[in-house]
Amino acid sequence: MNLELQGVCKSFCLPGQRVHALRNVTLGAERGEFITVIGSNGAGKSTLLDVIAGIRHPDSGCVKVAGRDVTSSPAHRRARWVGRVFQDPAKGTVPDLTVEENLALSCRKGLRGLRFALSRSRRRLWEEALVGLDMGLEQRRRELSGHLSGGERQALTVLMATLARPAILLLDEHTAALDPANADHLLAITGELVREGGITTLMVTHRMDQALSLGERLIMLHGGQILLEVVGEAKRDLEVADLVRLFRRRGVSDDALLLEPSEQTA
Numbered sequence: 001m002n003l004e005l006q007g008v009c010k011s012f013c014l015p016g017q018r019v020h021a022l023r024n025v026t027l028g029a030e031r032g033e034f035i036t037v038i039g040s041n042g043a044g045k046s047t048l049l050d051v052i053a054g055i056r057h058p059d060s061g062c063v064k065v066a067g068r069d070v071t072s073s074p075a076h077r078r079a080r081w082v083g084r085v086f087q088d089p090a091k092g093t094v095p096d097l098t099v100e101e102n103l104a105l106s107c108r109k110g111l112r113g114l115r116f117a118l119s120r121s122r123r124r125l126w127e128e129a130l131v132g133l134d135m136g137l138e139q140r141r142r143e144l145s146g147h148l149s150g151g152e153r154q155a156l157t158v159l160m161a162t163l164a165r166p167a168i169l170l171l172d173e174h175t176a177a178l179d180p181a182n183a184d185h186l187l188a189i190t191g192e193l194v195r196e197g198g199i200t201t202l203m204v205t206h207r208m209d210q211a212l213s214l215g216e217r218l219i220m221l222h223g224g225q226i227l228l229e230v231v232g233e234a235k236r237d238l239e240v241a242d243l244v245r246l247f248r249r250r251g252v253s254d255d256a257l258l259l260e261p262s263e264q265t266a
């Protein structure tokens with residue numbers, strides 16, 4: 001098992017109340033498995049990724065990555081095995097470094113210096129990888145990444161994350177800031193890269209159509225709990241309207257789902 005969560009609970013103290021972000025969450029994922037995660041506003045989706053990444057530690061329960069118990073390990077110690085791509089394209093790259101220098105950083109994993117990482121053989125490898133993005137970035141590999149568009153930077157970020165070959169890749173609504181065309185292109189790139197790398201992937205999305213189009217398994221979160229898991233053929237047979245009905249049957253209102261206009265259904 002590449003990822004294991006056993007009985008994970010996480011709560012936060014707010015003025016006058018205690019919020020239970022995760023309630024006894026148990027989840028396992030094999031190598032190469034692609035899981036999409038959807039849920040209502042405040043369902044615990046980002047907290048789930050934070051706990052896996054080590055940004056937050058659970059109040060109780062156990063987290064294992066690649067067979068290692070990392071429950072108490074800080075984020076920087078998990079970085080070798082856990083990659084993450086955020087919603088904001090600016091978070092994934094260093095704007096004052098070139099495209100290939102950013103790629104070098106992704107392979108160094110905290111080691112100092114870029115000289116060894118920028119070898120001739122690595123440059124050839126990165127050029128081939130950039131060609132695969134189909135965005136012309138192989139011609140701009142010595143350009144500062146800060147000059148790239150949001151879609152280009154996000155594609156570079158996903159490439160960096162997968163080249164590093166983490167055991168787990170966390171995608172935190174990584175297409176939400178992009179226009180539809182760029183979002184669709186990035187989703188296609190993402191699917192191809194994680195398949196090639198055999199990387200266990202969790203993708204949080206607010207778009208149900210995305211949750212259905214990618215991955216072999218779908219998880220529905222609400223109130224910090226896993227309400228439903230849909231796998232394989234059962235997932236492939238679902239449509240957006242079916243997911244909305246499943247939420248409604250479990251008492252989740254349309255307002256809580258924050259559906260986009262294109263996803264509204266009767």
